[in-house]
Amino acid sequence: MYNNYGASYQEQRLQQMMEQKQLRDFMRMYTNLVARCFDDCVTDFTSNKLGDKELTCVSRCSIKNMKMNERVGQRFAEENAKLMEEQARLGR
Amino acid sequence: MFGGMFGGGAQKPAPSAGPMSSMAGAMNQNQMDPNAQLAAAEQEMEMVTDMFARLGELCNKKCLIQRYSDEELTKAESVCIDRCVTKYFHVNREVSDKLAKMSQANQ
Numbered sequence: 770m771y772n773n774y775g776a777s778y779q780e781q782r783l784q785q786m787m788e789q790k791q792l793r794d795f796m797r798m799y800t801n802l803v804a805r806c807f808d809d810c811v812t813d814f815t816s817n818k819l820g821d822k823e824l825t826c827v828s829r830c831s832i833k834n835m836k837m838n839e840r841v842g843q844r845f846a847e848e849n850a851k852l853m854e855e856q857a858r859l860g861r
Numbered sequence: 862m863f864g865g866m867f868g869g870g871a872q873k874p875a876p877s878a879g880p881m882s883s884m885a886g887a888m889n890q891n892q893m894d895p896n897a898q899l900a901a902a903e904q905e906m907e908m909v910t911d912m913f914a915r916l917g918e919l920c921n922k923k924c925l926i927q928r929y930s931d932e933e934l935t936k937a938e939s940v941c942i943d944r945c946v947t948k949y950f951h952v953n954r955e956v957s958d959k960l961a962k963m964s965q966a967n968q
Contacts, residue, residue: 779898779899782899783899783902787906790906797914809929810929828932829930829931830929833925833931833932834921834925836932836933836934837924837925837938837942840934840939840942840943841913841917841920841942841946842913844946844947848946848947848949848950852953
């Protein structure tokens, strides 16, 4: 009933899925970042052009949030590794 | 470009272990047919990415001060993030333990 796909096919499929997922997550992160920085920084609607203060704010906002994401990612990977090791040790 | 939950290439969570492995362990993975294995791995990946997204958003909300006086993370914010992630995983473990106990009690 099921074709017995080899391990390499599974790996390929998994790899594909992971890449698609990463792309989607990156897109989501990007759109969320834009919305957040707009929300936090853009307050003045007396003009349709971004003021200097708004521009610096947006620049700092995007860099800071990306740095934060990076740090969260590092800590997440560490904790996840610890969790997996723990579960492997408990024989689950 | 996208550091992501894989920590900038440092560690990739292997699909065969992780938050769902207590469920996967119940089914002997070597005897599962490849389609189901793939589906399980995909499920697990979904769960891990969802967890990462929520954790990122929550720790951001709790730790990041919105004033943006500087583009660097302050020491307080960095420490807050580290602790936030650790505590999130701790909560994850606690909740899954309680769930497991409750479902055992119901059997």
